[in-house]
């Protein structure tokens with residue numbers, strides 16, 4: 013008998029599997045890895061977020077574990093200040109209200125006049141900028157690929173999907189394809205919304221696109237937030253990742269031409285430069301109605317667990333949330349109420365089906 017079957021090998025499933033193996037458990041991880049949010053994400057770890065320039069509490073709490081986890085994977089994380097370019101009156105007005113406090117906290121720094129002058133010819137219209145300290149970018153596709161190679165080498169990976177109806181419980185163990193498991197952890201991302209074991213959770217999943225573009229000659233650094241969107245320079249090249257948008261009314265996880273055009277138009281309206289589209293990718297973020305994650309056991313099946321709902325911050329949260337779930341399962345450690353799946357047991361709403 014095997015201790016665990018982990019279903020899904022995005023960031024959540026990768027860190028759950030790795031953490032269980034490190035605790036000495038026997039584990040299989042199943043995933044056909046067709047497409048996932050984890051292989052599409054921009055992967056920015058950003059300490060100051062949103063229109064309101066708010067210091068990100070989750071960043072403070074969980075970035076140390078994220079930084080430590082990604083630093084063990086060669087090439088996975090680049091630490092770099094993030095230059096934030098504010099376009100539009102609202103963003104700039106809100107910045108004026110926050111500036112002093114953030115500067116005092118040493119969370120941000122002013123953009124040097126020479127740097128401002130360097131960037132200015134390439135930005136359309138009125139703008140202002142500042143630098144966010146302590147940020148980083150994770151190459152999430154590389155992380156998933158590195159774990160995949162490790163799990164394949166160690167005989168942990170089963171490269172197929174686990175349809176929920178193929179799993180059966182005999183009163184003692186969970187059985188799948190002739191194998192027996194003590195416990196099962198579902199890390200399926202958005203596909204949980206059509207899994208009968210977890211479809212009762214109130215999902216509000218959001219699709220997002222990330223463009224790969226060539227922008228010739230702009231003096232942008234490694235990490236930029238421009239008009240609220242991320243621009244990540246790929247190495248020393250003139251190629252960038254640009255994204256992401258939020259589509260709450262998506263029909264499937266395929267790239268949508270209209271969304272790509274809108275994103276491209278947004279970028280062209282902000283930058284005075286030649287911009288050439290290289291490719292586009294789409295992924296779906298699993299978001300719960302209250303924007304918390306879901307960790308913990310199924311109400312009717314105590315040996316079935318979930319690790320999901322990492323939303324738009326999965327690169328930041330996956331290492332810490334996998335550890336929380338593992339400590340809960342193996343040591344009985346309490347889960348934070350705002351991320352404990354038990355908070356939904358009495359609050360079900362019908363899930364929105366995938367069309």
Ligand SMILES: Cc1cc2nc3c(=O)[nH]c(=O)nc-3n(C[C@H](O)[C@H](O)[C@H](O)COP(=O)(O)OP(=O)(O)OC[C@H]3O[C@@H](n4cnc5c(N)ncnc54)[C@H](O)[C@@H]3O)c2cc1C
Nearest residue numbers: 020022023024049050053055056174201220295325326327
């Ligand atoms: C466009 C976009 C941009 C983003 N940018 C950022 C960012 O800048 N910073 C950040 O921190 N986060 C970002 N995120 C969020 C982050 O990517 C996600 O929170 C995280 O990747 C979710 O990981 P996951 O493992 O829960 O789900 P997923 O990555 O979706 O993985 C789920 C896995 O489960 C597998 N699976 C599903 N069902 C089954 C089954 N029945 N059997 C076997 N396998 C199954 C799938 O194949 C998949 O590999 C972004 C997301 C998107 C979409």
